[in-house]
Amino acid sequence: MKNKIDTSPVLKIKDLKKSFGDNHVLNGFTMELFEGENLVIMGKSGSGKSVMIKCLVGLMESDSGDIEIMGKDIHQLERNELDNLRTKIGFLFQGSALYDSMTVRENLEFPLRKNKEKLKQKDALVLEALENVGLTDAIDLMPVELSGGMKRRVALARAIILKPKIIIYDEPTTGLDPITAKEIIELMREIQQKQGTSSLIITHDVDCARVTANRMILLIDGINYAEGTFQKLVTSTDKKIQAFFK
């Protein structure tokens, strides 16, 4: 996928380490995400992809290493500052993570509650976000009334409602049928092109990586084992790399 990429990093991770007892999940993972870039991180199940993004947004504490988002070291931030920074990051969860006691409208309004300016235009913003994912008819439905694909779309609408600079996708196509997965990938592309966001995509779906990636990192044994374009990695002769594309 081709899009305009700036050379300034919006997100930097340096030498990130995280262990659970004797299980060393991340062993010095390092990466940079540039403005306007789609970076795909691939790794086997249990390779530490989700742990890495949880450390990234402060949901989990890393053992050591530096994380810098838009020039700010997240370990130095106060709770309020971290919350403010989080509003500039959209997060699409693997299981959608819609609030099941709220309607679609309330789900989308939820991230706006801290921003008084945006709260005033909440109706317009909710409609715009739902239009972007093609689900305006579902506005008053409860999450339980939505299909898996619709849930993922609503979750995507919720992730983009604050017009974030970075969107983190955690396994965006997992659990979806191939057609719905394609639709979600297409939506991710559209949103990226419309809003010019930087995207960090965690996946093990090769199709998703092929369509969305400007650059890829393979996370193996807790480190960035290989890095490059999809084309470069897919033609690699390294057996560990080949295993991903078989």
Add this chain to the structure above:
Amino acid sequence: MMKLLQIPNNLKAFLIEIGDLAYFAGRFFKEAFSRPFEFKELVRQCYIIGNRSLVLVGVTGFILGLVFTLQSRPTLMEFGAESWMPSMVSISIVREIGPMIIALICAGRISSGIGAELGSMRVTEQIDAMEVSGTNPFKYLVVTRIMATTLMVPLLIIFGDAIALYGSAIVENLKGDVSYQLYFNKIFNALKFSDLIPATIKSIFFGLAIGLVGTYKGYYCKKGTAGVGEASNTAVVYTSMLLFVIDFIAVFLADIFFEI
């Protein structure tokens, strides 16, 4: 010798759990009095907890009053002491039986509900989603629920006590031909502030315990969907245990300060 000195794993886990719960309670008090306040969610939770428990508490209270009076009547009659019935029933219900039974009912209804709700939100990453959207989930989910139970459980207990006394009055009216007016006059003559105040203070702590344990178990729920059931179940068990401990302390303190 070393083996004898070692703390058994179960006891160790229990002590760690108590420590974690104390830390959780400390965090609640810290966050409850700092801005921003989640008033809208607090009102919603008060409505959910109060309104949805009203019928259950009412029915329980009514049956409690009926049964208690029916069971006590023959014994009092044996001693020719039926006229003591209103005093005995009202003091027993207001001081001890009403708050305790209704708090246990609330533990089953509210604490397990909160445990299951927050537990399911935890395992489906809804709490994480709140956190990454810049909202403090502890304030939004935990503080509001604990405050709501602390406010609503005492009101539910007062309501349940009143219904229990009404149930008792019905029995006395049907079996002993005592008019409602006379029965309630006797009740109000028998009850003193030293009966009401400790019971009300105790109810506030019951509410706090119900909210605290329910939210604690749900908020730190693990092990997927099985963990949700476990959170709900252990919330009821721990809350019930804690209610008895609080009751013991409350009776002990009331004995010192109110000379009951």
